[in-house]
Amino acid sequence: MIDVKDLVVSYGTATALDHLTLTVARGEMVALLGPNGAGKSTLAGTLAGLLKPASGTVSIGGRLALIPEGRQLFPDLSVADNLALGGWRSGERDPAFVFDFLPRLAELAGRRAGVLSGGEQQMVAFGRAMMSRPDALVVDELSLGLAPNVTADLAGHLAELNRERGLTVLLIEQNARLAFDLCRRAYVLESGRLVTEGESAELADDPRVASAYLGGAIT
């Protein structure tokens, strides 16, 4: 569904992604881990078509939506209007199916997005992305600035969409525990290069990953 080959993306003379190769199969949920500045958002932007590769290829086998880092809502618009904007390209006008799996959004529909809590705003960004009826969803830091229980709630909804509706997910995260819990497979990016990839269970035991992301070995 998502096929990235030998991708190079630069900002002027600075290379943000350096020959990155990565795949996410249809219906798979895969994590991309990396510290600040690793190039994670650059990959998200490139997958969403917002950034142009210097070389390499990106191929997407369906409709892709992005939950961008920092939500990027329209703060002065209502939740309902933010959701409607997500349906602009797909022609989806009815958010009822989004309210089915995120019922809290129905209660918040008339509120201004800018006054919501971080978790509620992330839920709106999630719902807005789903309004485009995507086959694949790229989530740029689901957990950013959110309390663990709020993150867990959103992660549960994401896993449910993956399991029950076959939504393909690329979960871009700094929270390795969350990523390993949700995804069977993960890639680790540093300074624009892949440092390792594999099954989450094996990566959690990898001392390099454990010391960088998990504060020591997982017990």
Ligand SMILES: Nc1ncnc2c1ncn2[C@@H]1O[C@H](COP(=O)(O)OP(=O)(O)OP(=O)(O)O)[C@@H](O)[C@H]1O
């Ligand atoms: N618009 C830009 N102009 C110039 N350099 C940029 C730009 N955006 C990002 N970079 C640089 O590209 C590199 C990768 O940045 P990117 O935002 O993709 O990393 P990230 O892994 O998403 O980091 P974070 O977790 O902090 O969001 C960094 O060195 C960053 O400074």
